[in-house]
Amino acid sequence: MKRIYLFPNKLKLPALVVFVISLILIILYYSDIKTEINTTVFVFVSDTFFPKSNSSYFVFDKQDIYNEILDCAFFVSGIVLAFSREKIEDEMITFIRLKSLLYTTYFIFTLLILGEIFVYGLSFLNIIMGFLYSFVILTNIFYYSKLFIYKKQFSHENED
């Protein structure tokens, strides 16, 4: 039988540590408690809203990459945390994981549609970024809470 690819179980703990740290730093970043890492990087697109003529494409440019590092750490660790194997990985756990992903998709896209209708202008871009963070957070929350409930519910019922 073909199996779906999941990350190894040993990555779970390091991913959790990175995820929590990056989440805290992202919250601080949006609370204006941040640092800057200015360095020259290769950019595909670098533009400003005003004036538009300052846009540059496929060039080396000096940029603050602090936020980019935080986002990469957050998304990678969040994905690894949600999609890494349990110690005993079976079809029921796979089913719970896929169900969590489904519920998160329904939830986030319902909010996205509401955002499309009710939010206009640049705020919509912030909201989309918020949805991306929320998607990773909610997938993990749904998955681990469902897993916890499942383990609790069927640990004592019909005990031998």
Next chain:
Amino acid sequence: MKTKIKVFRAIHDMTQAELAEKLGVTRQTINAIEAGKYAPSVELALKMSKLFGVTVNEIFQLD
């Protein structure tokens, strides 16, 4: 779906944990299947039938 896993476990003098270990699943999954809360995959049902030496139909029946 009705299941007779409990009966076959008793016949083979097997605990949920032992059955789970033999099938490579968690004990909670066996418990959920016995309680009728989860329908196993064809692969798992076939593994069970092989382990108990009976057909899948003898273990699982539709309501």
